[in-house]
Amino acid sequence: MTSTDADAVLAKFRDYVTGPTRYANLLTVFELGIVAQLKATGPDGMTATQLAAVTGVSAHHVEQLLELPVKDGFIARAPRTGAYTLDGIARLTDEELARVMPWLHMVKEVCLRQLYHLTESVREGRIVGLEQLYGFTGNFYQASKAHPELHAAWEPVMHAVTGYIDPWFYSRLDLPAGARVIDIAGNTAQGAVLAQKYHGEKGIHVTCFDLPEKEDEALDNIAGAGVGDSCRFIGGDALAEIPKGFDVAMIKHFLDMWDHDNALRILRNTYEALPAGGRLIAMHLTYPEDGNAATADFFPAYFFGCTMAQGGPQKLSTWAAWIEEAGFKITGTVEQDMTTAPADTIPAHSIVYATKV
Ligand SMILES: C[S@@+](CC[C@H](N)C(=O)[O-])C[C@H]1O[C@@H](n2cnc3c(N)ncnc32)[C@H](O)[C@@H]1O
Incomplete structure (x- = not known):
């Protein structure tokens, strides 16, 4: 087995190990109402502080939980203002x-x-x-x-x-x-x-x-x-x-x-x-x-x-x-x-x- 082969296997292990946490993180973003809030807000988006105020959790929790959906392209974060908007999720139809x-x-x-x-x-x-x-x-x-x-x-x-x-x-x-x-x-x-x-x-x-x-x-x-x-x-x-x-x-x-x-x-x-x-x-x-x-x-x-x-x-x-x-x-x-x-x-x-x- 070459090191490249081994790397591919190790990357698969990483995918499996992070599956449950990735799943839980995304679900929680939905369950806290963050996606619904961003959908309702539209193109200006909302900062972590604004999202914290409407969801009843701390801005720190919001920021941490949004790292993954930002990384995966579900949600976008404006570099200058830090405001979050729907990204990939906004491209889905209601039916999807x-x-x-x-x-x-x-x-x-x-x-x-x-x-x-x-x-x-x-x-x-x-x-x-x-x-x-x-x-x-x-x-x-x-x-x-x-x-x-x-x-x-x-x-x-x-x-x-x-x-x-x-x-x-x-x-x-x-x-x-x-x-x-x-x-x-x-x-x-x-x-x-x-x-x-x-x-x-x-x-x-x-x-x-x-x-x-x-x-x-x-x-x-x-x-x-x-x-x-x-x-x-x-x-x-x-x-x-x-x-x-x-x-x-x-x-x-x-x-x-x-x-x-x-x-x-x-x-x-x-x-x-x-x-x-x-x-x-x-x-x-x-x-x-x-x-x-x-x-x-x-x-x-x-x-x-x-x-x-x-x-x-x-x-x-x-x-x-x-x-x-x-x-x-x-x-x-x-x-x-x-x-x-x-x-x-x-x-x-x-x-x-x-x-x-
Ligand atoms: C996976 S669902 C499939 C439903 C449906 N055929 C479809 O394609 O949407 C399995 C169904 O089997 C039924 N079921 C389970 N055990 C059964 C049994 N011993 N006799 C008859 N139906 C049973 C369940 O109540 C359930 O509605």
């Missing part, structure tokens, strides 16, 4: 900012403290962080029911991911006219509502199937979207049984929560539930063949330390192999082109199309 903020908040509530226990969670196969922090034994989705603050932090990210990837997913969905569709683990029916948005003219009916505790929120969303005649909710456990009476099953962001054996149980239950000729469309977190995504940066630690203590993204070929193992015939596959994804994108996806022969 609204997309990244839920991730910042979710990492605080759902990841940061829980990941202190990642090693134990992996060793013991359960979310030790939830036990230590909340005295809760079980997975994140069960804990979210008892601790609404967890759900409140997680849901906007799930909606942002669904909102970002579902247009891609639904534009690749070839639903037959009049199809009866079940969205397995459809959460609070956002997928069902979007299926109607993209394919409603075909006269489809979509059932959101998820844990019973999702019913109220799902029905509210269905009613709110005005699709009560063509969408409904059924509560149940996909590991136990999946309801029959559907031509097409969608599974999105669900198999990746489980290890191979549980994913197979869900897929076999889906196979059982569908009639011969019934179709499965499965979209999941994927490690792209060319490695071009942040999937590995986030999801293994997130699944193991924060949500399930199992599962994780797979290569597209692995998803297809598991679906075949459950008895389906693969009819097509597609991987997301990450070169066209926004720069802040963390997950990469793929879709497997299959039929029950």
Whole structure:
């Protein structure tokens, strides 16, 4: 190894070590209201003293905390007056900012403290962080029911991911006219509502199937979207049984929560539930063949330390192999082109199309 090679490795170590402090510093700048103040103030900006007066912390704290966002180009500091203005953050659209903020908040509530226990969670196969922090034994989705603050932090990210990837997913969905569709683990029916948005003219009916505790929120969303005649909710456990009476099953962001054996149980239950000729469309977190995504940066630690203590993204070929193992015939596959994804994108996806022969 040359010294240049070693330097590159050392620089990577530095990136990893400073990750949590960089994250906390930026989040705090937002949470103190500094970004909001600078946004409201406009081009003249505000000095540390002025920011201190409106945020209720000392000018020293403001100055220290703004060193990093100034260094990284989020915020600018005028050399002469010392006034701060938004720099990089001002170049983001409201939509772009609204997309990244839920991730910042979710990492605080759902990841940061829980990941202190990642090693134990992996060793013991359960979310030790939830036990230590909340005295809760079980997975994140069960804990979210008892601790609404967890759900409140997680849901906007799930909606942002669904909102970002579902247009891609639904534009690749070839639903037959009049199809009866079940969205397995459809959460609070956002997928069902979007299926109607993209394919409603075909006269489809979509059932959101998820844990019973999702019913109220799902029905509210269905009613709110005005699709009560063509969408409904059924509560149940996909590991136990999946309801029959559907031509097409969608599974999105669900198999990746489980290890191979549980994913197979869900897929076999889906196979059982569908009639011969019934179709499965499965979209999941994927490690792209060319490695071009942040999937590995986030999801293994997130699944193991924060949500399930199992599962994780797979290569597209692995998803297809598991679906075949459950008895389906693969009819097509597609991987997301990450070169066209926004720069802040963390997950990469793929879709497997299959039929029950
Ligand atoms: C990551 S979310 C995916 C939501 C949705 N499919 C989407 O793409 O936006 C996982 C969902 O699985 C549901 N879930 C967890 N365990 C389940 C089970 N045993 N049976 C049915 N749904 C389950 C959760 O309630 C949650 O809504």
